[in-house]
Amino acid sequence: MYRTTDCNTLRKDNIDQTVTLAGWVNSRRDHGGVIFIDLRDREGLTQVVFRPEEHSQVADASHGLRAEDVIQITGKVAARLPGTENAKLATGHIEVIASELKILNKAEVPPFPLDDPKVNEDLRLEYRYLDLRTAQMQQNLRVRHRVVKATRDYLDERGFLEIETPVLSNPTPEGARDFLVPSRLNPGTFYALPQAPQQYKQLLQVAGLEKYFQIARCFRDEDLRADRQPEFTQIDIEASFITDAEIQTLIEGMLVRIFKEARGVDIPTPFPRMTFADAMNRYGSDKPDTRFAMELTDLGEIFQASQFKVFRSVVDGGGVIKAINAKGAAALLSKEQLKKWEEWVKTEFGAKGLAYIKWSEGGEWESPIVKFFGDAEKAALAERMNFTAGDVLFFGADTWGNVCEVLGRVRLRCAELLKLTEKSDALNFLWVVDFPLLTLNLEEGKWGAVHHPFTRPHPEDIALLEAGEYAKVRAVAYDVVLNGVELGGGSIRIHERELQSKMFEVLGVNAEEQQTKFGHLLRAFSFGAPPHGGIALGLDRLVMLISGADSIRDVIAFPKNNRGCDLMTNSPVEVDFKQLREIYIQSTAKKS
Secondary structure, three states: OOOOOOOOOOOHHHOOOEEEEEEEEEEEEEEOOEEEEEEEEOOEEEEEEEOOOOOHHHHHHHOOOOOOOEEEEEEEEEEOOOOOOOOOOOOOOEEEEEEEEEEEEOOOOOOOOOOOOOOOHHHHHHOHHHHOOOHHHHHHHHHHHHHHHHHHHHHHHOOOEEOOOOOOEOOOOOOOEOOEEEOOOOOOOEEEOOOOOHHHHHHHHHOOOOEEEEEEEEEOEOOOOOOOOOEEEEEEEEEEOOOHHHHHHHHHHHHHHHHHHHHOOOOOOOOOEEEHHHHHHHHOOOOOOOOOOOOOEEOHHHHOOOOOHHHHHHHHOOOEEEEEEEOOOHHHOOHHHHHHHHHHHHHHHOOOOOEEEEEOOOOOEEOOOHHHOOHHHHHHHHHHHOOOOOOEEEEEEEOHHHHHHHHHHHHHHHHHHHOOOOOOOOOOEEEEEOOEOEEEEOOOOEEEEOOOOOEOEOHHHHHHHHOOOHHHOEEOEEEEEEOOEEEEEEEEEOOOHHHHHHHHHHOOOOHHHHHHHHHHHHHHHOOOOOOEEEEEEEHHHHHHHHHOOOOHHHHOOOOOOOOOOEOOOOEOOOOOHHHHHHOOOOOOOOOO
16 A cells, blocks of 8 residues: 555544555755655645654655655654644644655656745646645645535436537537537538537427536637636536526525535525616626625716716717716825726727816815816715715716726726725625627627527517517526626527527528528427526636636636647647648648
């Protein structure tokens, strides 16, 4: 046997027992010829002592040990000397006096200190197998395991079947680029890696399986950021004869189980519900962070007769004027910083500007626009916004959507500046419901699906869809949000062939394209498809929030970097000409 126990098990009850441990040298200390090492395995640390007066040959051999050497030791468990105990360590009251030592593998000096949290991320990713040895990364993957296990157990108890769906499939309109895979056996044709198992899980409902789930691998060829990866995992759920309220209750129960088993906390249910329109109006986001207030306030009534032409013209043109109050931010924002914020909203969102009023402590209102306000407007504004010394008001004046988006992002930036959530342990869950079914792409003049083209219109709004009043049609769709992060989204699906064909038509998919791209689904719906719906939750994001990581890269064993590259295996790589010829591909890329 390599070991009789792990490095996190021994306690005072084990004193005088002879044990064998195996693992990595975490650290080594020389105390005048007596060598102390912390031996590490996946479970934890145990202090091992090499005493020359007791086992001289073993002690001599220990002088050559270095960090990350893999060793096996045998020895007797002893109590640590009084005053040398380590209360922060589970095994901190004992040590093992080594009588045997076997070096299983020597290690080179690691390219970075494994206990340094400030190591460059690219270096960590290049040597990911070393990064994964750290306690934090191993804890993150433990959390991921517990989340997946809790999910499987919970859904199994409720009659759901875990069913795998194909990885090689047709391209699907999920809103991002597909990764394409050429077919050698069918020259000139391509598979697509699934952005989600959407059509397959619906077809499983047509097949009468009724309750499906999958820990599904998904692939999207899109620009990356902290919470995105080209390959990611989602908890995919679909069921027949189910309502949106029943799905939401199911997911609340699952999240209660997950957070209890993975984080040890109880979360209250039911989660609050908020409509999309209300979320945008109050928070400027369809995934609002409700841990702090700073809500958007409508000021159209105050400025409807204003002499300030900019605001007056917006009101007269049917636009909106809203503002937020960053209470206490005046001391943190100089004029130079406020100018940078204005450039930020112009560059990032195409906004015309970012009007503000800063009320310095003991000073006057400071703003380029305040000179255009009358005394009555100032008084009404101060009252409506609870504006006091030390505060900064930010204004948005434009179309409803633009104002909500810009002020929503400014709101989050103010919260970061004021550290409103920095030490918060709050878990503010929320359902956002009643999303629009469709959105108009102004550049292309086409309507697109807000969620996806299989989302069911609200029953009360189907007549509006038939009448062509697309902007007014709501979807039976719902997103679950935690602290401003979308955990997942779902909807009740269309299950009738005629309604699905109408939806495709609205999206600009003609009859011929419908048969080419979705003929299998439309045919399936003509054979008695049951009412059904579901949801998909981002497993990586969920684990990131539970473990307190800053990026989903820290909860994935082997992620890509922000350029979509695996620095450890140096992929993607150029492919040999012969391999390309076999799949009838000719590369036009220039070699760097």
